[in-house]
Every structure is written in structure tokens, then in C-alpha cells.
Amino acid sequence: MATTHDTLFRTLADPTRRALFERLCREGEQTVAALTAQAGVSQPAVSKHLSVLKQAGLVHDRPEGRQTHYSARIGALAPLLDWTSQMAGFWEGRFDDLDDLLTRMDQ
Numbered sequence: 001m002a003t004t005h006d007t008l009f010r011t012l013a014d015p016t017r018r019a020l021f022e023r024l025c026r027e028g029e030q031t032v033a034a035l036t037a038q039a040g041v042s043q044p045a046v047s048k049h050l051s052v053l054k055q056a057g058l059v060h061d062r063p064e065g066r067q068t069h070y071s072a073r074i075g076a077l078a079p080l081l082d083w084t085s086q087m088a089g090f091w092e093g094r095f096d097d098l099d100d101l102l103t104r105m106d107q
Helices: 004-012 015-027 032-039 043-055 074-106
Strands: 059-064 067-072
Touching: 004 015, 004 043, 004 074, 015 032, 015 043, 015 067, 032 043, 032 067, 043 059, 043 067
Parallel strands: none
Antiparallel strands: 059 067
16 A cells, blocks of 8 residues: 555656646646646646646646646645655664764774
8 A cells, every 4th residue: 555655756756747746836826728838748648747746635726717727735745754854864873873883993
């Protein structure tokens, strides 16, 4: 069974999908048409990527008439922040142990 951070990593692994998410984070709410204009892929491809981002909880859609506006849900990245903090603590401990070993070897 996939964990939340597995889903987020898998979702953001695709460069086009990640670029769409980053653009929404930087520039705020955008329509599908606006996202497609700079995505370098077709509108159906952008819509599929947005659907995957939405399923992962990374974007929110807001229909308005015939257009759909998308915005990033930055808070959805919290599980990745927690995971990277845990990994940073793990590696800091490992590097401290290595530093101690090298210091003892130099003596």
C-alpha cells in the first residue's frame, strides 16, 4: 500500500507535471488554457496531468462557466517536509559518526 509521500513523489516525478505544479505555486491560480499555453504539451495532456495532481491533493480546481481554474495546495507537501526532516536527521547522525571515526583514525 502506497504511503502519502510515495504518492507525492510519484506524482511530482513527471517533469511536465512538476512544472505545472511549480508554475501554480509561483504564479497562483491559472486556467487550463493559460497553463497549456506555456506547457509545451497539448491541452488534453495538461488536463490529464492536472487530474493526477488533483488526485494527489496537490491542486484544487474551481469551475467558472466554461473554464476551470487551478491553484496549488502547497500544504499538501507537508508529508514530504516531514520525511525530508527525518532523513536529514538520519544523515546528520551518520555524518557525525563518520567524523568521529575519522578523528579517531587521525590520532
